Amino acid sequence: MKGVIFLEFLNLVEAKFGLDMADGIIESSTLASNAAYTAVGTYPFSEMVSLISALSERTGVSIPDLLQVYGEHLLGRFAIKYPVHFEGVTSTFQLLEKLDNTIHVEVMKLYPEAELPRFYPNRLAEHVLEMTYRSDKPLSTLAYGLIAGCVGHFNEHIDIAMDDRSDEAQTHVIFTLTRMAA
Ligand code: HEM
Structure with a gap:
């Protein structure tokens, strides 16, 4: 999955839930990239699954929502x-x-x-x-x-x-x- 998709996701998390939430979901996910995403880079889709699952757990909002x-x-x-x-x-x-x-x-x-x-x-x-x-x-x-x-x-x-x-x-x-x- 392209880095641009990760970067836009993390920006939205920060805007809606704050920097602590963005940092928190990164810390609780095992990310080979260490979340050092660049727009043109390519990263495993499993990293997006980890991040969004962590966000769902912490916010109580379902993954589809x-x-x-x-x-x-x-x-x-x-x-x-x-x-x-x-x-x-x-x-x-x-x-x-x-x-x-x-x-x-x-x-x-x-x-x-x-x-x-x-x-x-x-x-x-x-x-x-x-x-x-x-x-x-x-x-x-x-x-x-x-x-x-x-x-x-x-x-x-x-x-x-x-x-x-x-x-x-x-x-x-x-x-x-x-x-x-x-
Ligand atoms: C200017 C408009 C658009 C651009 C530049 C664009 C670009 C992209 C890019 C860069 C990805 C990521 C591919 C990857 O990570 O490997 C993507 C994925 C995707 N795009 Fe678009 N897209 C556009 C419009 C749309 C629209 C209007 C839809 C509406 C249905 C759409 C549906 C999707 C979906 C669902 C994915 C996720 C990959 C998947 O489902 O397998 N895109 N798009």
């Missing part, structure tokens, strides 16, 4: 760090329809070791977009948060339904996004 909040935050950070992907894009559907075939393709060029999920968009109607998420990581609630972050970013009203097709493993999920009348 933490991942969702993190996803929403991350979308805002992506909009600031990678504005080129948002240029000329005015809606959630537009952004999500170019996620798999453009945005994550460019991410892969930038970070060849990135391990990205697949997202298959399917426009069922003018106001309904289905997105199939497939990953080897159980991060569908992070995806939910990122999608919710898009909706907030474009200031839209969109209902997001999540249907887990992987026996709750969170690796194969169908999202159905329905745009509501304003």
